[in-house]
Amino acid sequence: MPYLTSAALAAALGIFIILGLRARWAGGTVDDYITARNSQSGATLGLSFLASGMGAWILFAPPEIGAFVGPVALSGYAIGSALPFIVLGLYGPAIRRALPEGRSIAEFAQACYGTSVRRWVSLVSVAYMACFLAAELTAIGAITALLSDVPPALVVLGVALSTLAYTVLGGLRASLATDRWQAWLLIALLLIVSSVAFTYLPTLPEASSMPSAPLGDALSVAVTLVIAVTAANLFHQGYWQRVWAAQDSRSLGLGAWLGGGLTVAVVMVIGGLGMLAAMSGVALGEPPIPFFALLGSAPSWLALLALVLAVTLVASSVDTLQNAIASLIVSQHEQRGRSLTTARWWTVALMVPVVIIGLQGLSVLRLFLIADLLCAAIVVPVLLGLWKRMSTAAAIGGGIAGLLGAVLPGWIASGSLAAGLMAATFPAGIPTLGPFLGALLASSLVSIGWAKVVGHRASWAKHG
Incomplete structure (x- = not known):
């Protein structure tokens, strides 16, 4: 056989x-x-x-x-x-x-x-x-x-x-x-x-x-x-x-x-x-x-x-x-x-x-989840690139906010920054909603808010 x-x-x-x-x-x-x-x-x-x-x-x-x-x-x-x-x-x-x-x-x-x-x-x-x-x-x-x-x-x-x-x-x-x-x-x-x-x-x-x-x-x-x-x-x-x-x-x-x-x-x-x-x-x-x-x-x-x-x-x-x-x-x-x-x-x-x-x-499941979370933290700022009000600062700010948003749910639930960081690395290898939802919402809100209040780009291809 x-x-x-x-x-x-x-x-x-x-x-x-x-x-x-x-x-x-x-x-x-x-x-x-x-x-x-x-x-x-x-x-x-x-x-x-x-x-x-x-x-x-x-x-x-x-x-x-x-x-x-x-x-x-x-x-x-x-x-x-x-x-x-x-x-x-x-x-x-x-x-x-x-x-x-x-x-x-x-x-x-x-x-x-x-x-x-x-x-x-x-x-x-x-x-x-x-x-x-x-x-x-x-x-x-x-x-x-x-x-x-x-x-x-x-x-x-x-x-x-x-x-x-x-x-x-x-x-x-x-x-x-x-x-x-x-x-x-x-x-x-x-x-x-x-x-x-x-x-x-x-x-x-x-x-x-x-x-x-x-x-x-x-x-x-x-x-x-x-x-x-x-x-x-x-x-x-x-x-x-x-x-x-x-x-x-x-x-x-x-x-x-x-x-x-x-x-x-x-x-x-x-x-x-x-x-x-x-x-x-x-x-x-x-x-x-x-x-x-x-x-x-x-x-x-x-x-x-x-x-x-x-x-x-x-x-x-x-x-x-x-x-x-x-x-x-x-x-x-x-x-x-x-x-x-x-x-x-x-x-x-x-x-x-x-x-x-x-x-x-x-087992690479935990690495997979961490990589997924990094993607969730910056996906919205990247896809908003065709919006003319978006700027480099708004994208970077949104990405950083996404990373903080991933940690925030665990931090709030436990009262400890270290525990929030640990929760965002999925120690049990199980996907949980808090870090992903926090990353997505924080990056979206900060990117869009920053772009509306501050950001403006003269043309889409400015950085091309």
Whole structure:
């Protein structure tokens, strides 16, 4: 069985390499390498948004939320996962018009506010995406150990090296090409695995009921997830690259709505399996893993399909993140004469520490939550950049207020600044509403208030 599993995973990764290398444009420039400017249709973007946003996390988080908190919180998670695409679909055309040669959220921040804000935004964006990468590689290692006898390190390295093989040479075009096929594959595998797991689900007890936390608690979790996931993913450079990769604004809008709709459907389906697992009474494990608990009574071959599904999910998000992080760094230093070869080496170099972290099997959830909170503290000031009254001072003031707002709820509740700071680092690894809501409200109120009272910018491109 280990040989069959290894062969199946190698075949899947080999196909991704072939698809990615076929899509590369040998005569491309650095700009094409990181933007594939004005080349992608709405359908391709929609599938790409789905594939690049989905990762191994959907096999863990949505089922657990569905099993323990219920449909209200699960709906919040699904909406939060899709909302960044919708925001960029609605806001993206204005960004394309204002910055037609743009390539990143960092360049957008510089055009709005100048170099200091650009560096801040770049740091937060890279930190978030590095956490995402480490989490995905850690997750595929854990899933491999759970479902097969294949050494987890072998699969972690296999995913990292195979995605590098086509992203290093093909850039964003290679990632977009594989996203299209990975999206269809993950939909097909998810339907098969879900259907078979449902077929072998134990008969639901007559007294079973849908998992449901008290409405207030469920709404609190839902709002927390919407804020955290939306704010963080708006700093996902891979999504911003697709703003300029779209053929036109109509294609961007179509792709955003298609990707958002498919994402909601996938998260709700996989989360629904978690609810069914809880209702059926099967042992969910410790720590709880409802999706994989369902596989316990299913045929052994289903575990192989589930592992191929997991590898597909991880590869589709990892290749996007590899190119996205490299594009941010290359764009930052391109004025110093960095070449396409340098861009490729950056892609390779950035994966070394991430792979090392992924091989440790550590939990990165707390780091993820801290990165999410940093994003929530500055997302509104950044997106307000197209408003002509906004100034650099208003954006920085709003960002600082967001950081203070994240600490304030815990500070007020405990009467201690140290306790407030600790609460904002999520010591239990559990997302709580207070820090996220405080960060979002404080940054919004200070940015808008400062801009109305003090700030004024003569033209949008003042700092461009």
